[in-house]
Amino acid sequence: MQPSLRLGLAGLGTVGASVVRLLNKHSKDLAVRCGRPIVLRGVSARDRTRDRGIDIGNVNWFQDPVKLAMDPGIDVFVELMGGSSGPAEDAVRAALETGKHVVTANKALLARHGNDLARLAERKGVSLNFEAAVAGGIPVIKTLREALAGNSVSRVAGILNGTCNYILTRMEAEDMSFGECLKEAQRLGYAEADPTFDVGGFDAAHKLALLTSLAFGSEIDVDSIYIEGIERITLADIEAADELGYRLKLLGIAERTESGIEQRVHPTMVPKASAIARIDGVLNAVAIDGDFVGRLMLVGPGAGGDATASSVVGDIADIARGTALAMMGRPSEHLEPYRPAGVRAHKGGYYVRLSVFDRPGALAAIASRMAEKGISLESIVQRRRAPHAAVVGTQAPAEPQSIIMITYETTEAAVREALDLIRDDGHVADAPQFIRIEAL
The missing domain is CATH 3.30.70.260 (ACT domain)
Structure with missing residues (x-):
């Protein structure tokens, strides 16, 4: 068996703590599957005294995540802090610069700096894996990057934010206003105290930007996405949709057209008979149209500690096995500049x-x-x-x-x-x- 793969983990929130529990619970099975043990050598978080329900007493503690990222005692830096800049960006760059593989769940960081970070990872000959950054436990990154390598993808569309899907589902099922549903989502922990990032469509846009690059071989361009949230959706719209044979969903949609690529996030009416109309609550779903495979629909938990940890550890296992792929499925030099589509007729009216x-x-x-x-x-x-x-x-x-x-x-x-x-x-x-x- 090969030597251990040594991890440094920054961020011990819900997802980080779940990653530690998963690694502990399945350590023997992971070693067999990957051909080498996977061990946690260092961690970093804001509060060392907080009880997270995990045993990290024998793991080195780093107050500064950048120092953890540069520590010669680790092979892989796992970034679960969040944020498009600041400590997360600094630590990821430091890890890559010092030849460490990186696994991250940070869609905001990659939507803003993914092009540059991908080039840096390639120069250093290391992996930058991010399955958990999009759709939580759904393996959509692996599907686009690996399983559909033999297809030309024409469209990616999906429910990419569980908070919005939960709110729209409750509005329809219980005749509740947007404001009432939002308060309930906050009480249950599905929505943040400041829910703008979710209900305004920005979270879904960050995820869509990554899916677009993977699907169409273009550089990431989150600023070109048309974004509209669900704040203006009323019960009158929910009721009208029902009477007309539709359901309301917040969708992220990316399509390849003759004039370029179209990216948009907005509330959408979808026929009740469609598969995506039946996805309720906090679940996510992604539909992918390929020229040879036809349409695939991936459905599952889009958030939550355990589901997201599953994707994080899947990325770590790939590195342990020696599986190395370019971040966007092809070398950065072969990514085309993003070219937005021209104005065209909307097919659905x-x-x-x-x-x-x-x-x-x-x-x-x-x-x-x-x-x-x-x-x-x-x-x-x-x-x-x-x-x-x-x-x-x-x-x-x-x-x-x-x-x-x-x-x-x-x-x-x-x-x-x-x-x-x-x-x-x-x-x-x-x-x-x-x-x-x-x-x-």
Whole structure:
């Protein structure tokens, strides 16, 4: 049997503690599978006194993660601190510079600095593995980087944030508002005290940027992703989607087109009969379209200590076996500069909800504005509200009525321009709501 593979682990939060427990529980089996023992030699965390429910009494403690990363007593640096810069970036760079392999779950770091870090790892002849950075316990990185090496991928789409999926699922199932569901998600630990990173779509965008590079052989470009969160989704949208035969999901979608690559994160209406519509709660799902394999759907826990630790240790096992691949599945010199796609028709059309003043000619004027921008309407539904009781001697004011339109294929630019004109005409009481429809 080969000599031990020595680990240094920075970050002993939920995931880090689970990694230690996994390594301890399966140490013998891992040694057999990998042909060598895997041992933890050093750890680093903010608070040494905290009880994490793990035994690290015989492991060297490093207050500074950079010093741990540079320690000659380790072969692999495992970064589980998080953050796109600061100690995490400094420690990962130090580990690579000193010839250490790196395993990380840090999607924010790689979305911002992955191109540079991949080149550094290649220059030093070491691995930079990151299975746990996307979709938790789902082996989507390995699938794209290894299993689908013989395919040309045309699209990657998925539910990449469990918090958003949990909120949308609860809104539909229990007729709860977005605010109520968010509070419940925070209480259960699914959402942070400041949930912006999750519900605003930014977490999903970081993950999508990595999937895009793997799928299409392009450099990582998180800044080119169109991002829209779920904050404006209301019960009216959930109910309308249900009546129209759809469910609402926050999706990350990357597609290769003739003019370039399209990357977007946004709420999406998907047909109830589609596989991705059935993914509920905190689960993640990723659909991959390959020219030879067809469509694959990977489903599983997208977060959580044990599920994420499973992916981390899988990356460590690859290094122990001597499996070495370029970070993005091909050498950095062969990654093409990211080229954004031009404006094109959205294949699934759009759902549009307007709060329209109830007066003669308003609906005709709205339809005219849509036609003016070349938008064909598949359906128009008016959902009338019950009027308030009139005060004696007065006439109750006409309340705005909810108008729902489903468009045929069109461009987002055309929809936005039409809605701007409709708003300027003074026919709507609130900001229009529009949501893409995807036939996944």
